[in-house]
Amino acid sequence: MIDFGDQVRKALKIQGVSLRGAARELHYDVAYLSRVMSGKQAPSAELIQAVNELLGLSLTVEEASPHDDEMDAWELVRRVQASDVGAATLSRLERTFDDLAMAYPKADPDDLLRKVRRHSGYVGKLLDAKKTLAEHRRLLTVGGWLCLLGATLHIDLKQEGAAMARLQSAAALAHEAAVSEIEAWCFETDAWRVLTDGDYVRALELSRVAQAAAPPGSSALIQATAQEGRAHARLGNRQETYSAIGRVQAFSAAVGTPESPEHHYRYDPAKSLSYTATTLAWLGDVAAEPYAREVIKRLCPSDNAAFWPRRVASANIDLALVLVTEDRLDEACVSAQRAILSGKVVPSNHWRALEIVTAVEARQLPEASDLREVYEGLKPLEQ
Template identity: 65%
Template sequence: MNEVVALLVPDGDDECNALELARRVSAGDAGKETLSRLEESFDQLAMRYPVSSPQELLERVRKHFAYVAHLMDARMTLAEQRRLYVVGGWFQLLGATLHIDLNQGHAATTRLRTADTLARHAEHSEIRAWCYETDAWRVLTDGAYRRAVDLSQAAKELAPAGSSVAIQATAQEGRARARLGDPKGVHAAIGRVQRMSTTLEPVKNTKHHYQYEPEKALAYTATTLAWIGDPAAETYAREVITGLAPAGDVQKWPRRVASANIDLALALLVDDRPDEACDAVQRAILSGRVVPSNHWRALEVVRAVEARRLPEARDLREAYQGMSSLGTGER
């Protein structure tokens, strides 16, 4: 595994120090308890994803993966080694997602390659499928829509039948087809997502980034329909906002609410309701919950408002520039 990751030493992080102490007390090797704690730590970080700052969460991912790398030379059985590769792959995948959110494309690509290498060693097709799906989103944000379709389809081929990643890859393909102006392909993808979602075993009381759930399906549908100019996007976007925004407190918004407000603005522009559209996109911009990888989506609305020479255009442009200069950090 030396070609996958260099040996790293934890840097005093409390979480990782606790893991190391438990490992030394229990067995002195990478035993089942240590691996279970690492897996639990990953799940906790994946559940924090919707509501956390990408930069803050990335620091925690870095420290945990450093600890995974620290364990690579520890004594372990083949089964334990596979578990270590798997949890390392998950941490690298989440790290790549956070780099994408922060518009750090090269770092994201490197982490995706490492995650895929670890998954290959562990023969873990689900992580490999997530790598392709995540890369599809990365290239979509760069405007490579046809490449995003290809990567989404590659993810679907690797994805276990009926899995969350199979659904997510289908939804991602739908978003890419929307950017290509393919309404037939969009509606086909939305229909497949809805059918697949009905058979997915629900996970109660969790918002895990790698577990598909109804709110995510609504959010993807809102974005996809907004991108093809379908006024039905308004209904889906409002449902996301109503369901996830607690009492209008933007500090408690999951980042998905900010994206839904951008979707709502696009739908309202299509329906020739520019005043409401300006209000919706301004809420998103001023919330501080739009990650850098989604700034371009807000900019599309700002430019549409400017093209109509609306009086709100100047304030929106200033708000957008303020957000961009801060570089605040869901896909």
């Protein structure tokens, strides 16, 4: 067996590429690459393929990682099935996706993305195996969901190219499997991506396409309607914003509370509180305040930010924004600092925190310099 780390180090040196630069191009965490290069962690098959493509190599390190015990167990079960894929393997993949989607609200995006990559790679291997038509469709479906979650994480990390590639893969798999809900989520997720980039008109268009594609009463329909409201709010369309808020509240009341409300792709009526707080805050409506405070009260039983879901950080930003509107600037600074220092503001939401900083600086408050300093601590995450 060749020394993977040694071969890659030599290629990087010859091509004048730094380890940090390689990590950025490959969309892997530099600390993870460093562990692999030093032999402390075995490379995954997906990483080997990515490195080969980046550096023009043809490394053939054994694909099975000593850390992938879970995958080894699945492979053993798969081999004893009548099919090369098997119902047990598919069920485990589907349960694993649900676990990853439920971990999303609190998980570190980089950590969760590594898990999504590993399981997506396994799905890719199984697509070449013998299977029934029903098994093939289930495999395409779970692959589509994994690609969609991966795209969402790339958006959170402001990795635009990778996000678009995964969204396209998710849409293609969903089309092949004829799963309209995944297709609708792809449009909804892309709407959020362009909204965070400031293209509110395009976000409005994509949210409407998502609604048209979504099955009636589905979570995708509700979330796409929410994105429409957010886009209208950013555009200052008050009547349309209130209309979208009303539809979201009516839809969410009709679906009831799901068995796994923390699941990112199962709409929980409690999420409408967060959605309403953000949408009204963007519209400049002071009615956002009680919604934001209710989110914080429900989801933040303590001041320990380690246990916060990301919605608590967003609610603090919403609260700060509406407090600025009311000229309650001292309180706004406190809420903004709580959000930023929580470590729960992902790169795709840094612009929201910056809005508060800029508003406070415009009023030349003494606290402005402290708030700016706290915000600057977020910037390395964007590199």
